[in-house]
Amino acid sequence: MSPELTQSSDMANFFIKSIEHRTYHVKHECVVREVVDGNKLLVDLVQAIPMWVYDSDKDLDVVVLAPRYEGSTLTPTISEWPCIVNICLPKDSSGGWTSGPWRLLDIAEASKI
Numbered sequence: 001m002s003p004e005l006t007q008s009s010d011m012a013n014f015f016i017k018s019i020e021h022r023t024y025h026v027k028h029e030c031v032v033r034e035v036v037d038g039n040k041l042l043v044d045l046v047q048a049i050p051m052w053v054y055d056s057d058k059d060l061d062v063v064v065l066a067p068r069y070e071g072s073t074l075t076p077t078i079s080e081w082p083c084i085v086n087i088c089l090p091k092d093s094s095g096g097w098t099s100g101p102w103r104l105l106d107i108a109e110a111s112k113i
Contacts, residue, residue, distance in 0.1 A: 013046075014078070016065070016085065016108040024053045030065070030110070035075050036098045040066045040088070054105055064088040064102055065110065082111040 015027040029046035036042045041064065048059035067074055068084040088102035 014110055014112055016087065016110050018087075018106050018108050019084070020107045021053065024049075027111075033062075034098070036064060037066075037100055037102075039073065039075055040064050040102075041074050042097055060089075062097065063105070064090075064097065064100075065108075066102065068107060078110065082109045084108070085110050 013032075014030050016030055017027045018024060026047075026049075028049060030041075030043040031046060033042045033044055043063060043065055045061050045063065048061040049063075051057065051059050054060070064087075065074060066086040066088055067079075068086050071079075072083060073079040074083070074085070085108050086104050087106040087108050089105050090096060091101040091103045
């Protein structure tokens, strides 16, 4: 974890919950793994999102979070609580988790509780 993250109380574990999905409204605890692309967070989900939610080939236990709105920031601290974020995955297998490009999976609210 980068020094900026360990010094910030804002980067303690937090939760995300979809605000777009019509049938799935479970909160998932996020543990920040690292900052990627300068302004996004690579996070581990304590409870994986089941594969049926987004019709994926496996449960999702890692995602990238990006600020949804201009003026919102996730690094070095999250600018506001709750914060609306984009839930992203690598666009293809060549991009990897730390450099993108990213594809939007969902929109979520990040909150402390």
